[in-house]
Amino acid sequence: MARILLPVATIWRREIIRFLRQRSRVASAIAQPLVFWLVLGGGLNASFRPSGLPDGTNYIVYFYPGVLALVLLFTAIFATIAVVQDRREGFLQGILVAPVPKLSVVFGQACGGTTLALVQGALCLLLLPIIGLSTGIVSVLSTIGVMVLLSFGLTSMGLTIAWRMDSTQGFHAVMNLILIPIWLLSGAFFPAAGAPPLLEWIMKFNPLSYGVAALRRCLYLDNPASVGDIPQLSLSLVVTGLFCVVMYLCAAQTAYRRVNMT
Numbered sequence: 641m642a643r644i645l646l647p648v649a650t651i652w653r654r655e656i657i658r659f660l661r662q663r664s665r666v667a668s669a670i671a672q673p674l675v676f677w678l679v680l681g682g683g684l685n686a687s688f689r690p691s692g693l694p695d696g697t698n699y700i701v702y703f704y705p706g707v708l709a710l711v712l713l714f715t716a717i718f719a720t721i722a723v724v725q726d727r728r729e730g731f732l733q734g735i736l737v738a739p740v741p742k743l744s745v746v747f748g749q750a751c752g753g754t755t756l757a758l759v760q761g762a763l764c765l766l767l768l769p770i771i772g773l774s775t776g777i778v779s780v781l782s783t784i785g786v787m788v789l790l791s792f793g794l795t796s797m798g799l800t801i802a803w804r805m806d807s808t809q810g811f812h813a814v815m816n817l818i819l820i821p822i823w824l825l826s827g828a829f830f831p832a833a834g835a836p837p838l839l840e841w842i843m844k845f846n847p848l849s850y851g852v853a854a855l856r857r858c859l860y861l862d863n864p865a866s867v868g869d870i871p872q873l874s875l876s877l878v879v880t881g882l883f884c885v886v887m888y889l890c891a892a893q894t895a896y897r898r899v900n901m902t
Contacts, residue, residue, distance in 0.1 A: 648748040655752025658722065676707045677767055701773070702868075705856040706828025708764050709790070709848065713823055715760045716791050717815055719753035720798035724808050746799060746892045753795030754788065761787045779861040786858050789880045790851040796887035803894040826852045833869050850879035 680703065765783070768775060775783075798815070805811040823829070825839060826848040832840045843849050854876035860867050871879075 644744050647744040648751060651745060651748030652751045652755065655719070655722075655749070656755060659719075659756055676710060677704075677764075677770075680707065702831075703829070704767075704773075705852055705859055706823075706826075708761055708787075708855055708859075709826065709828050709852045710823055711764050712757045712761050712787060712791050713794055713819060713848075716753050716757040716794035717798040717819060719756050720749070720795060720802040721808055721811055723749065723799060723802035724805050724811055727803075728806075742896060743892050746888070746895050749799055750792055750795045750888060750891065753798065754791040757791035757795065758784070758787055761791070773859075773863070775859065776862055779858060782858040782861065783855060786851070786854045786877070786880070789877070789884055790848075790855070793847070793851070793880065793884040793887050796884065796891045799891035800887060800894050803891065822846055822848050825849070827856075827870060828852050831868055831870070847879060847883040850876040851883070854880055 762784070765780065801814055801818075802811055805814070825843050825846050827843060828848075832843040832849070835843065850871055853870040854873060856870060857867055857873045857876065870876075
C-alpha cells in the first residue's frame with residue numbers, strides 16, 4: 641500500500657507547492673471567481689432571460705452554478721499544462737521509469753489538479769450570501785462532494801490531452817476548441833428546455849451537463865423551485881461518476897502509450 645500511496649502523495653504535494661510558489665496563480669485563484677461573477681452574471685442579469693428559466697428565478701441565481709462549473713473547468717484543465725513542461729524537461733520520464741505503479745503517477749497528477757480546482761471552487765462558494773441564497777450545511781457539503789467528482793473528471797480529461805501534446809501552444813489550441821463549447825452546451829449558460837432541438841440533443845449527451853445539473857440540485861436543495869427541468873440528482877451523479885472513471889482510464893492509457901513511444 642505504501643508503494644502505491646507514496647508516489648501519489650509526492651506528486652500531489654509537488655503540484656500544491658508549485659501552485660503556492662506562483663503568486664500570479666494564487667492571486668488568480670482568489671480574483672477569478674469574483675470577476676466571472678461581476679462581469680458575466682451581473683452584466684446579463686438585467687438584460688438576458690432565456691426561455692425555460694424557472695418562474696420567479698432571476699438570471700443571476702440561475703447562472704451561479706454555471707460560474708462555479710466554469711471555475712472548476714478552467715482550474716482543473718489548466719492545472720495540467722505543467723504536464724507538457726514536465727515531460728519536455730525529463731521530469732516525468734524519470735518518474736515513469738522508477739519502480740512505482742504508473743497508475744499512481746497519473747492518479748497523483750489528477751489529485752493535484754482536483755485539489756486546486758476544489759480550493760478555487762470553494763472560494764466561489766463564498767459568493768452565496770451576495771446573491772441572497774441561504775443554504776444549509778447538507779446543501780453545502782453535497783455541493784462540495786459534486787465539485788470533487790467534477791474536478792477529478794475534468795482534470796483527468798486535461799491529462800488525457802496534455803499527455804498527447806508536445807507544446808503548450810498546441811495544448812492551448814486544443815483546449816480552447818473544447819472548453820467553451822462543452823461549457824456553453826452544459827446548461828450553465830442557458831437551459832436545454834429553451835434550446836433548438838439539435839442543441840438540446842447535444843446537451844443531453846454532454847457529460848458536463850449532468851455535472852452542472854448535480855451542482856444546481858445540490859446548491860438549491862432548500863429551494864427546489866430554482867432548479868427547473870434538469871436531470872435528477874441520482875442520474876447526474878451516476879453519469880458524472882462514470883465520466884470520472886472513463887477520463888482517468890483514458891489518461892492512464894495515454895500516459896502508457898507515451899512511455900512506450902519514448
